[in-house]
Amino acid sequence: MNIHLSAAYSESYDFIVVGAGTAGGYLAHKLATSPYSPSVLLLENGPNTLSNNTNNPADNPNLKSLIPGNFAENVARPDTNYMYKTVPQKHLDDRVLVYHRGRGLGGTSNLNYMAWIKGYKGDFDEWAEIVGDQNYGSNEGWERIKRLESFDPKGLPKAYEKYASPDMSSHGTMGPIHNTLPTNPLPGMGSFIDGCVEAGIPRALDTNCGQNIGAGLVNMAIYKGARVSSATQCLNEEGDIGTGLIRPRNLEVRTDTKVEKILFDHKTAIGVQVEGGRKFFAKKEVIISAGFIDSPKLLLLSGIGPKADLQELGIKVVHDSPNVGKNMLDHSTVLLDPIFKQDLQVPTGNLLFSEPARVDAEKKLWLDTYQNGKGEARGEMARFGASAGVAFIKFTEEEREQWPEWQALSDEDRSRFLDKGRPDTEIFYLIGYKPPGKDFPEGTSPNSYARLFLLHQNHLARGTISLNSSNPSDAPVIDPQYFSHPYDVRISIETIKKAVEIFKTKALSAHFVGMEFKGCAEDPAWIQDSPEKAEENRLKAEQNGGFYVNGIDMTDKGIEHWLKSKGLDQGYHGMGTLRMGKAGDKMRVVDSKGRVVGVDGLRIADTSVIPVVMNNHPQVSAYLIADVVADGILRDHAASGKRQKRQKIIRRFD
Numbered sequence: 001m002n003i004h005l006s007a008a009y010s011e012s013y014d015f016i017v018v019g020a021g022t023a024g025g026y027l028a029h030k031l032a033t034s035p036y037s038p039s040v041l042l043l044e045n046g047p048n049t050l051s052n053n054t055n056n057p058a059d060n061p062n063l064k065s066l067i068p069g070n071f072a073e074n075v076a077r078p079d080t081n082y083m084y085k086t087v088p089q090k091h092l093d094d095r096v097l098v099y100h101r102g103r104g105l106g107g108t109s110n111l112n113y114m115a116w117i118k119g120y121k122g123d124f125d126e127w128a129e130i131v132g133d134q135n136y137g138s139n140e141g142w143e144r145i146k147r148l149e150s151f152d153p154k155g156l157p158k159a160y161e162k163y164a165s166p167d168m169s170s171h172g173t174m175g176p177i178h179n180t181l182p183t184n185p186l187p188g189m190g191s192f193i194d195g196c197v198e199a200g201i202p203r204a205l206d207t208n209c210g211q212n213i214g215a216g217l218v219n220m221a222i223y224k225g226a227r228v229s230s231a232t233q234c235l236n237e238e239g240d241i242g243t244g245l246i247r248p249r250n251l252e253v254r255t256d257t258k259v260e261k262i263l264f265d266h267k268t269a270i271g272v273q274v275e276g277g278r279k280f281f282a283k284k285e286v287i288i289s290a291g292f293i294d295s296p297k298l299l300l301l302s303g304i305g306p307k308a309d310l311q312e313l314g315i316k317v318v319h320d321s322p323n324v325g326k327n328m329l330d331h332s333t334v335l336l337d338p339i340f341k342q343d344l345q346v347p348t349g350n351l352l353f354s355e356p357a358r359v360d361a362e363k364k365l366w367l368d369t370y371q372n373g374k375g376e377a378r379g380e381m382a383r384f385g386a387s388a389g390v391a392f393i394k395f396t397e398e399e400r401e402q403w404p405e406w407q408a409l410s411d412e413d414r415s416r417f418l419d420k421g422r423p424d425t426e427i428f429y430l431i432g433y434k435p436p437g438k439d440f441p442e443g444t445s446p447n448s449y450a451r452l453f454l455l456h457q458n459h460l461a462r463g464t465i466s467l468n469s470s471n472p473s474d475a476p477v478i479d480p481q482y483f484s485h486p487y488d489v490r491i492s493i494e495t496i497k498k499a500v501e502i503f504k505t506k507a508l509s510a511h512f513v514g515m516e517f518k519g520c521a522e523d524p525a526w527i528q529d530s531p532e533k534a535e536e537n538r539l540k541a542e543q544n545g546g547f548y549v550n551g552i553d554m555t556d557k558g559i560e561h562w563l564k565s566k567g568l569d570q571g572y573h574g575m576g577t578l579r580m581g582k583a584g585d586k587m588r589v590v591d592s593k594g595r596v597v598g599v600d601g602l603r604i605a606d607t608s609v610i611p612v613v614m615n616n617h618p619q620v621s622a623y624l625i626a627d628v629v630a631d632g633i634l635r636d637h638a639a640s641g642k643r644q645k646r647q648k649i650i651r652r653f654d
C-alpha cells in the first residue's frame, strides 16, 4: 500500500476520488492543484503502476507497461486488467466474451492501445444539446480538449508526409496529455491508406480535426517513446517512472484499496468504506471515477439504483434511480487478419515478433534508454506498435437504401445517420503477428500479418450493468446485448465486405494475399463441413479476384453466421451506464456537472456518464469529463474555500 499520510488530514479530506483511472487521476490532480489547495484522497483498487521498486528494470512490469511495442503483452498482465466476463450473449450463440478494463494507477489508460482520436465535432454538439451544457460542445468542449492535450506533429518519416497534414488550429500544444503522429509507420500502412482511397474513401490528412471521415494516420498518446496515461502525466512522486506532473502533497494516493460502499447521512454522501471496513470521510464531496462497469456497481451497492432491484438484493435504498446501470453504449469489434505476401519487404518492426531474441534485446534497449535518458526511450520498441492507420467510413445513401434494416429504422435514427460528418464504421489498421505453431497457406509471409479492428460506430444495442448479490466481491453482471439490434448486424456485415473490398484494391493486393477469419482455419467443420470443401471454396475465392478469404461463405448469411458464432467481440469502449442529462430527461442519473440527481455531495466523473455513442476513441472523452466536472466542483466550492497560494505544478524532467 502506498501511503504518505499527513497527521493533519487524519481520515477526513475535502474531497475523496474513487478510482485513479483515466478520468479520476486527471481530476484528482486538477482539484489538488487548484488555488484552494483542498485536501484530496484518491483511492485505487489496483496496484501502484508508477513505482520503480527494483534495481533491474527488466523485472519491473510497470516499466514494461510503458513500452509502446509491448502493448499486447501489457493487456495480458493479470494484476492490471480485471478481465471481466460478459453474461452469455444471446444474439451471439450464447458466447461469453472477455471484457478488458484497466486496474491500478492510470486505469484503462495504462492498458489501452494509446490511440488519440477525438472524433466528430457533431457528436460533441449532440452531447452538449442532450445535457444542456456547451462545455461538451464542439466549441467549448473542443477548446478544453486542446488545453489538456499536447500534440507534437514532428517525427513523421518523410515518406509518410503525404499522408498527414495536421491543422494546428485543431490541436493543443501545452497540456499534460501528450500525443504524436506515428514515428515508425507499420509495414503496409501507407498502402492501407492508398487502398482505402482507391476504394472510394476520402483521404483524411488530419484525423483529429473534428471531421474524421476518411483514411489517415492515427495520433498516439505517446511521449518521448513511452505510453502516456493519466498516471504518468498527473500522479508521479519523485523517483516514480512517469515523465509528467508531480502530484502535490495535498493529494494523497492509496493504491490496493477497494471501495465497497459510499457512506450517506440521509441523502448526503459523507465518505466511503473500503474493503476491511475502514472508513474515510469527505468534508465536501465524494467523486466516483471507477469506470463504466464499477461506477454503477458501486452506486447500486450503496443504495442508489432501481428500487425494486435493490430491495430484492436486500440493499437499503438511499435513492430510487431507475437508470443506474442501464443504457450501456459501446462499439462492438471484429478482428480480421490480412496476410502479407511472402515477397513483401517486411520492415523491421514486424519481424520483431517472430524473433524472440531480438524482441528481448529491443526491450532491454528501451528500458536502458528510458531509465538513463530521463524518460526518453529509443529503439524499435519505442516506435513499433506506436502507430496505426484508420479509416472512418460513411456508407452511401444508395448502399443503405438496399438494406431492409435501414428501411426499418426510425426517422430520428435515419436522420442522425445521414449526417454527413458522422461515420458508420471504423477500420483500424494495427500490427499482427504469427503466433507460434500457426502456419499460413503457401505463398504467404512466414512471419506476419496485419490486424484490423473493425469498430462499429453508432451502435443501437443498449446493454446493462447490474448486480446478482449485495456482496461487493461478486463480479458485476455485464450484458452489452451485442447484436440485439438488427441494424448493428447489418453494419458489421457491410464493414467486413468493405474491408475485403479495400484489401482487394491494387494498392493492397500487391502486398496481401488474403484475409484470415478468426476460428476458421482451426475448425475444419466450420469451413463448410470438410477441409476438401474449404479448399474448394478457397480456390473459388482465389479465382474470384485472387483474394483468399479463408474459405468462409462471403454471402451476407455466411458472414452473419460467422459473426454470431465466432467473429463479433467485446467493444473495448463501453460508456453511458450512468447517463448524463438535463432536468426533465427521464434517462438521466447525473447532471452535466456530474452531480448524482436525488442526493447531495456525490458526483460521477468517467465514461459512464456519456449520453450518446461517441464516434471516437473514448480516452479523450474521459479526460474531457474529468476537466468539466473538476471545474464544476471548484466553482461550487469556491465560496467556501479560502484562496491559498496555488500549488506549484511541477514536471518531473523540466
Ligand SMILES: Cc1cc2nc3c(=O)[nH]c(=O)nc-3n(C[C@H](O)[C@H](O)[C@H](O)COP(=O)(O)OP(=O)(O)OC[C@H]3O[C@@H](n4cnc5c(N)ncnc54)[C@H](O)[C@@H]3O)c2cc1C
Pocket (backbone or CB within 6 Å): 018, 019, 020, 021, 022, 023, 024, 043, 044, 045, 046, 075, 100, 101, 102, 103, 104, 105, 106, 107, 108, 109, 111, 112, 113, 114, 115, 116, 117, 257, 258, 259, 260, 289, 290, 291, 292, 294, 295, 298, 572, 573, 574, 605, 606, 607, 608, 616, 617, 618, 619, 620, 622
Ligand atoms: C484493450 C483496450 C484498448 C483500448 N484502446 C484505446 C485506445 O487506443 N484509445 C482510446 O481512446 N481508448 C481506448 N480504450 C478505451 C479507453 O481507454 C477507456 O474507455 C477509458 O480509458 C476509460 O476511462 P475511465 O476513466 O472511464 O475508466 P478507467 O480508466 O477504467 O478507470 C477506472 C479506475 O477505477 C478503479 N476502480 C474500479 N472500481 C474501484 C473500486 N471499487 N475502488 C477503487 N478503485 C476502483 C479501477 O481500478 C480503474 O483504475 C481501450 C480499452 C481497452 C480495454
